[in-house]
Amino acid sequence: MTVKTTRLGLGEWLLGAASVLLLVDLFAVTWFEYSPQYHATAVMLGQRVSANGWQTFEVIGPLTVFICLVGIAIWMLTSTRRSPAVPVVLTTLLIPVSFVLLVLVAIRVLIDRPTVHLAQAGGANVIETRPGAYIGLALVLIIFCGLYLALRREGVAAGDSQQFIETLRVSG
Secondary structure, eight states, X not given: OOOOGGGOOHHHHHHHHHHHHHHXXXXXXXXXXXXXXXXXXXXXXXXXXXXXXXXXXXXXXXXXXHXXXXXXXXXXXXXXXXXXXXXXXXXXXXXXXXXXXHHHHHIIIIIOOOOOBOGGGTTOBOEEXXXXXXXXXXXXXXXXXXXXXHHHOOSOOGGGSOSOOOOOOOOO
């Protein structure tokens, strides 16, 4: 199993890099946080002050992990196999799922943030979206674009194609 980076196009590079970065962003970066004036109140009530993507997404989180792992698998399969058949099938199946994820994350980050109503806040929404959420949304978009670009590329890598066609001479 030899990895050849010449087999990878722009789509596969975007897909692989964005998948790894999204996994890091999902678990290690804060996506949502209480407004600064409500930090102390949240701590007194025993609530977390901030949350990463995994902690705030009950359904979207596992779907995100699945898409990232399949994206990394597509990158590995494309770089190690002469034939593009298996990566193309996985890419074809993953495009609609990644589009659904893109829509769900966009709704969650841009429109419908997690809501917590503290009694001291008078019922106001006191959760702020942090840069990690916008980075996550951008990475999901890059994964979708990478999948699209990976499907747009046709054929086999130049080093994997046959260099000549064997012919037979018929004398007669």
